[in-house]
Amino acid sequence: MPFTPQEVEAHLINLEGWEMEEERWIVRKYVFSNFMKGIAFVDEVAAISEAFNHHPFITIDHKTVTLRLTSWEAGGITAVDIKEAQQYNEAFEKARSE
Amino acid sequence: MPFTPQEVEAHLINLEGWEMEEERWIVRKYVFSNFMKGIAFVDEVAAISEAFNHHPFITIDHKTVTLRLTSWEAGGITAVDIKEAQQYNEAFEKARSE
Numbered sequence: 001m002p003f004t005p006q007e008v009e010a011h012l013i014n015l016e017g018w019e020m021e022e023e024r025w026i027v028r029k030y031v032f033s034n035f036m037k038g039i040a041f042v043d044e045v046a047a048i049s050e051a052f053n054h055h056p057f058i059t060i061d062h063k064t065v066t067l068r069l070t071s072w073e074a075g076g077i078t079a080v081d082i083k084e085a086q087q088y089n090e091a092f093e094k095a096r097s098e
Numbered sequence: 099m100p101f102t103p104q105e106v107e108a109h110l111i112n113l114e115g116w117e118m119e120e121e122r123w124i125v126r127k128y129v130f131s132n133f134m135k136g137i138a139f140v141d142e143v144a145a146i147s148e149a150f151n152h153h154p155f156i157t158i159d160h161k162t163v164t165l166r167l168t169s170w171e172a173g174g175i176t177a178v179d180i181k182e183a184q185q186y187n188e189a190f191e192k193a194r195s196e
Contacts, residue, residue: 042140046133057157057159058157058159059156
């Protein structure tokens with residue numbers, strides 16, 4: 001069972017930058033100081049998503065990387081999406097502090 | 099001056115898989131046997147686009163990587179887009195043969 005929209009919103013309070021989209025996705029845009037820093041972040045995102053075996057939809061628009069997560073098989077947002085989004089935020093904070 | 103739609107179509111004849119979109123972009127989808135192969139290709143694409151200092155709009159949807167090119171400053175497709183698309187195709191052929 002996916003989370004209800006209210007449950008998703010409750011989780012997003014602790015998840016900086018992430019928003020719900022069409023009650024089916026959670027989405028966050030990450031902005032970098034240059035294109036290659038965004039690409040390095042995408043490499044981190046790829047490694048994390050392989051570990052989860054759960055891959056976000058990724059767009060790269062110059063210095064902006066957007067990640068969208070959903071659990072297709074559940075028909076909405078589940079705990080995996082929330083946990084994975086948390087790890088992406090941690091990877092972003094780490095990249096930003098380097 | 100950007101190419102006319104007719105000029106773009108003439109160039110695309112020699113550019114496998116690329117199509118015109120809204121007379122403003124050229125676009126190609128590249129499909130890989132797994133997610134990480136697509137990510138490795140995106141790393142190649144990033145290096146090529148840095149060399150051109152001209153970055154495509156990239157989407158990664160599991161095993162499918164989509165590239166969109168346009169020359170914003172010219173208001174359409176120019177020779178740079180065509181040349182860059184050719185290099186992406188070469189990188190893809192190389193990745194596929196490895």
